[in-house]
Amino acid sequence: MDPQLVHATLRKHQLADGLQFVLDLERSHGVWLHDAKTGREYLDAYTFFASWPVGFNHPRMKDAAFQRDLVRAAEHNPTNSDLYTRDMAQFVDLFGSAVTPASHRWHFWVGGGALAVENALKAAFDWKARKLGRTSMDDACDDLVVLHFKEAFHGRSGYTLSLTNTDPNKVGLFPKFPWPRVHNPKLEFDLDGRIANDVEASEKQALAEIDAAYAKHGKKIASIIVEPLQSEGGDNHLRPEFLRALRRIADERESLLIFDEVQTGFYGSGTRWLWQQLGVEPDLVPFGKKTQVCGFYSNDRVTEVEGHVFARAGRINSTWGGNLVDMVRCRRLIEICEAEKLHENIAREGAFVVAGLRAIARERRAFANVRGVGSLVAFTLSSVEERDAWIAKLQENGVLALRCGPQSVRFRLPLILTNAEARELLKRVEACIPARAQVGATGAAR
Structure with missing residues (x-):
């Protein structure tokens, strides 16, 4: 099917109010989600609402014996x-x-x-x-x-x-x-x-x-x-x-x-x-x-x-x-x-992301209450409107993130995240900040 027709086709029979791009399961790779409609790639910091741990098209998922087991079970x-x-x-x-x-x-x-x-x-x-x-x-x-x-x-x-x-x-x-x-x-x-x-x-x-x-x-x-x-x-x-x-x-x-x-x-x-x-x-x-x-x-x-x-x-x-x-x-x-010790990897890279977000918050005063453990990372804005604007800005800068609570942004990081990818995430977060973001009395930007 032409990816341009996916949403219109779905809307004929159901509510289709999700993300307005089409996941390309073949072209997506690692932490990068490929949009079949535009060809653009997004750094996946939401991982299907924290449900997909190893990124797209992981080489070990292509193992022939596993593929046979999977098809047999699916039949x-x-x-x-x-x-x-x-x-x-x-x-x-x-x-x-x-x-x-x-x-x-x-x-x-x-x-x-x-x-x-x-x-x-x-x-x-x-x-x-x-x-x-x-x-x-x-x-x-x-x-x-x-x-x-x-x-x-x-x-x-x-x-x-x-x-x-x-x-x-x-x-x-x-x-x-x-x-x-x-x-x-x-x-x-x-x-x-x-x-x-x-x-x-x-x-x-x-x-x-x-x-x-x-x-x-x-x-x-x-x-x-x-x-x-x-x-x-x-x-x-x-x-x-x-x-x-x-x-x-x-x-x-x-x-x-x-x-x-x-x-x-x-x-x-x-x-x-x-x-x-x-x-x-x-x-x-x-x-x-x-x-x-x-x-x-x-x-x-x-x-x-x-x-x-x-x-x-x-x-x-x-x-x-x-x-x-x-x-x-x-x-x-x-x-x-277990083989790749991904829990140890995401403990390390998640801590790096949290430290990086806190450094950005101290310097730019754009958000507050940075918190996280492993793949579970979040920060808080001053209002629900500003939080929603941040979700949109992140997507504009090629990052997929999630809302949580009344005014927070959360990341659900892939467990395979490398340090280079963690640095890229932080770079894209900082690119979302207006030149003169100032901290309010509550510690959150306004």
Whole structure:
């Protein structure tokens, strides 16, 4: 098809309000996305919303044996929940041994990050119900709740709609549960990378609201769920000290602690999972995006009750149990990430980008609150209008980036990013700044 016809063709049958260029899968290469309509190339700092880790047309993805496995899996679509294949077993074995820590041996596979979170919540509800002595399938459990945080994004499916609270357009006019929502004590950074806000007071407020939630709901809080780095909500970082407090509360109050790593996990933070570098172990971890196939993994705490979801057939399930093509692809991505130590690479280059952005911010005073870990990098503007203008200017300068929160720009960097490409990214960022950008009283440009 003529690439000039792609958007018009789509609009005949669907909303087609995405990027106004056409991805050329053959000509795109490395960190460079090729537009089939114009022939222009863009430095990809959004990576399909953090879901594609190794760039375009990676040489190891062209391996003949992998290509045969991929085509064989694509020719069929087996129900992996009930009918097993050698391809699935090879994938599960590699994921469970190379990616997931030994402390979390239980895995569940499904299609989509929201359903990964959804099924982790169901596992927690099942666990809590049984802890409360509710073992009959007729026992009412509508009083069980999930404690979650402001500016969270956990998906757009049934249960997750009651947790997500970033953009009203994504959750408004849909029925939701009135589950307890508490303050998120996010960090703010000055231009030298030091913590700039009174985070201890912010954490004290959050902990007080958590205490109030437990006073109201008692033993009915099945789980505490948090993104260790709130992504869509604003790339909000939380201190390990606060996450340790959540761990303590979950243990003392008999709730499961869930870290949603759909966007932060799978090598993207500079470690296989962000929680590993933060030093706080969750009970359940939903994953997705870069993993291709989605799901969650769990430690043995879930097995404290008889008939838990990993022991009773059919408690959590789906027709396909993930997708075999995604499993085959994920297996290859694991092999690439491990062989090339891409988590170490992006830890190094991500830190270089953050340092470079802070240097630009100090010199040009165009943005503030630069923050990041690994591939997950962001900075803040003075208003939503200025942020949106920055997204447009970046695209004009050949960089694809994402919005997050009310007024921030986020990068989701390819794990293969080289230092030369990191320098090119910084050069293009600086090219977006007007000659006389000045810092406002809040630390953001205006």
